[in-house]
Amino acid sequence: MRAPLPPASAPTPPAAPARSAPGHLPALPLRRDDPLDPPPELALIRQETPISRMTFPDGEEGWLLTRHEDVRAILADGRFSADRITASSPVRRINFRPEERPGLMLTMDPPEHTRLRRLLTPYFTTRRMQALAPRVERIVAEHLDALRAAGPPADLVPAFTLPIPSLVICELLGVPYADRARFHAWSAASLSLTAPEAEVLAARDALKSYMRELVDAKRRDPDDALLGTLIRADNDLTDAELGGIGRLLLIAGHETTANMLALGTLTFLTHPDQLAAFRGAPDAADRAVEELLRYLTIIQFGTTRLALEDVEVHGRRVRRGETVVLSLPAANRDPAHFDRPDELDVTRPPSQHVSFGHGIHQCLGQQLARVEMRIAFTGLFDGLPGLRLAVPADEVPMRDDMAIYGVHRLPVAWEE
Amino acid sequence: MRVVADHDLCLGAGQCVLHAPEVFDQSDEDGTVVLLTETPPGEQVEKVRVAVRMCPNAVLSLEEEKEEDAPVVGSSSSSG
Numbered sequence: 165m166r167a168p169l170p171p172a173s174a175p176t177p178p179a180a181p182a183r184s185a186p187g188h189l190p191a192l193p194l195r196r197d198d199p200l201d202p203p204p205e206l207a208l209i210r211q212e213t214p215i216s217r218m219t220f221p222d223g224e225e226g227w228l229l230t231r232h233e234d235v236r237a238i239l240a241d242g243r244f245s246a247d248r249i250t251a252s253s254p255v256r257r258i259n260f261r262p263e264e265r266p267g268l269m270l271t272m273d274p275p276e277h278t279r280l281r282r283l284l285t286p287y288f289t290t291r292r293m294q295a296l297a298p299r300v301e302r303i304v305a306e307h308l309d310a311l312r313a314a315g316p317p318a319d320l321v322p323a324f325t326l327p328i329p330s331l332v333i334c335e336l337l338g339v340p341y342a343d344r345a346r347f348h349a350w351s352a353a354s355l356s357l358t359a360p361e362a363e364v365l366a367a368r369d370a371l372k373s374y375m376r377e378l379v380d381a382k383r384r385d386p387d388d389a390l391l392g393t394l395i396r397a398d399n400d401l402t403d404a405e406l407g408g409i410g411r412l413l414l415i416a417g418h419e420t421t422a423n424m425l426a427l428g429t430l431t432f433l434t435h436p437d438q439l440a441a442f443r444g445a446p447d448a449a450d451r452a453v454e455e456l457l458r459y460l461t462i463i464q465f466g467t468t469r470l471a472l473e474d475v476e477v478h479g480r481r482v483r484r485g486e487t488v489v490l491s492l493p494a495a496n497r498d499p500a501h502f503d504r505p506d507e508l509d510v511t512r513p514p515s516q517h518v519s520f521g522h523g524i525h526q527c528l529g530q531q532l533a534r535v536e537m538r539i540a541f542t543g544l545f546d547g548l549p550g551l552r553l554a555v556p557a558d559e560v561p562m563r564d565d566m567a568i569y570g571v572h573r574l575p576v577a578w579e580e
Numbered sequence: 581m582r583v584v585a586d587h588d589l590c591l592g593a594g595q596c597v598l599h600a601p602e603v604f605d606q607s608d609e610d611g612t613v614v615l616l617t618e619t620p621p622g623e624q625v626e627k628v629r630v631a632v633r634m635c636p637n638a639v640l641s642l643e644e645e646k647e648e649d650a651p652v653v654g655s656s657s658s659s660g
């Protein structure tokens with residue numbers, strides 16, 4: 165467990181890197197001290213000032229917001245756009261190009277966003293997602309059987325945490341699971357902060373053509389899964405939009421949950437008291453899942469919004485066209501909103517974390533992610549008794565180099 | 581206490597159904613919120629407050645009323 169925050173006057177931890185030359189603005193703090201905590205510098209910034217100026221890797225300057233109340237306020241404020249084609253990214257990421265935009269509601273504002281979101285919302289309701297539980301349970305059971313058959317040790321990422329959400333989203337969308345090796349590779353390249361630009365663009369183009377071909381095939385012969393259903397339904401979606409929807413749901417639908425499962429498992433294994441609390445009560449799973457979402461905030465660099473007009477925020481003037489970074493990890497650890505924010509407490513009552521965002525873009529797939537996490541965590545710890553790490557915790561390779569945080573591998577063993 | 585939903589704002593995130601399933605549902609047609617009752621009974625009030633707080637788009641609000649007796653169950657106000 166972490167020590168409490170140092171007082172504002174305490175020196176910055178000596179290990180904190182000099183992120184900028186003197187006279188230059190700082191960049192988004194990235195260096196973590198503890199793999200399960202956000203960079204400590206974020207907490208210092210949050211304590212000192214509600215809004216601060218920062219630079220982006222593209223050379224632009226903009227703003228950083230770290231407090232829970234402010235992050236929620238901006239995410240619900242129509243004067244800020246979700247446009248990710250002109251906005252700057254706080255880490256080296258290659259922006260969406262205009263030809264990639266159709267169907268990507270994530271980067272749209274009303275009324276364009278409203279049109280797409282309304283078309284998809286009925287397929288992601290709480291009741292519909294909860295109705296998938298028996299299928300998710302079967303998928304989890306099959307993967308546990310395979311793990312037991314092969315025996316310990318195992319890497320849970322390829323054997324459990326990645327395949328489960330991948331199979332679920334493939335079935336939901338109507339994407340052949342047999343193609344997973346290809347789309348896992350494209351997805352990994354697109355989310356990488358270190359892959360060469362040409363590789364990232366090639367992966368994104370490959371995924372785009374793959375999805376367009378799939379949409380063509382479904383136009384000829386629509387099935388009952390989501391893409392086929394959207395094609396048969398009475399709407400005016402173009403093929404390019406269907407392709408964009410397919411890409412967004414395929415990537416957002418498996419990478420996020422997969423990383424929550426792996427990072428959540430690591431967290432339970434390094435916090436046995438919390439694992440006991442989670443396993444102790446039959447209805448503890450839902451709260452535990454929410455607390456893991458809050459504590460781990462896998463959207464580790466937060467999200468961005470672009471000011472559509474000049475807006476005054478805490479006495480500073482955010483100018484039209486400037487990018488604002490909303491640090492979801494900092495907001496989720498804000499002591500002004502959460503009691504003992506740096507403590508993992510899986511019994512915490514519902515707490516308005518922002519791990520799924522806030523406002524009109526709040527995660528469309530959140531009810532699916534909840535069902536998957538509840539069933540997968542419960543199944544894993546019931547199904548593999550005595551589960552433990554097969555390497556020291558500090559040797560688990562963390563995804564510092566990826567837009568979505570988590571672990572690259574999770575070597576474990578259990579009692580046979 | 582009366583629950584009010586501004587349907588035009590609802591984006592179907594489903595937080596309300598998660599936190600107060602006895603009071604909120606989502607329409608099968610368009611995924612937006614359906615009020616199963618506009619005047620939830622006393623034991624539901626706390627859950628409804630949580631749902632109102634959790635809603636990402638300020639769709640839901642509560643109007644406190646003086647004396648609320650028999651709750652009107654089933655006065656569904658689906659938009660879809």
Ligand code: HEM
Nearest residue numbers: 269270416417420421424467519520521525527528529533
């Ligand atoms: C634990 C898992 C997940 C996390 C932490 C997560 C996180 C998020 C966040 C933070 C946003 C808002 C981004 C912003 O406002 O800029 C978002 C939006 C979105 N998510 Fe998720 N997500 C998860 C799982 C899923 C799943 C399983 C799906 C699909 C089935 C999905 C589909 C989407 C879509 C389509 C959007 C865009 C919604 C819109 O623009 O209206 N997500 N997610």
Ligand code: SF4
Nearest residue numbers: 590591593594596635
């Ligand atoms: S939580 Fe709000 S936005 Fe989500 S379904 Fe309920 S009313 Fe609609």
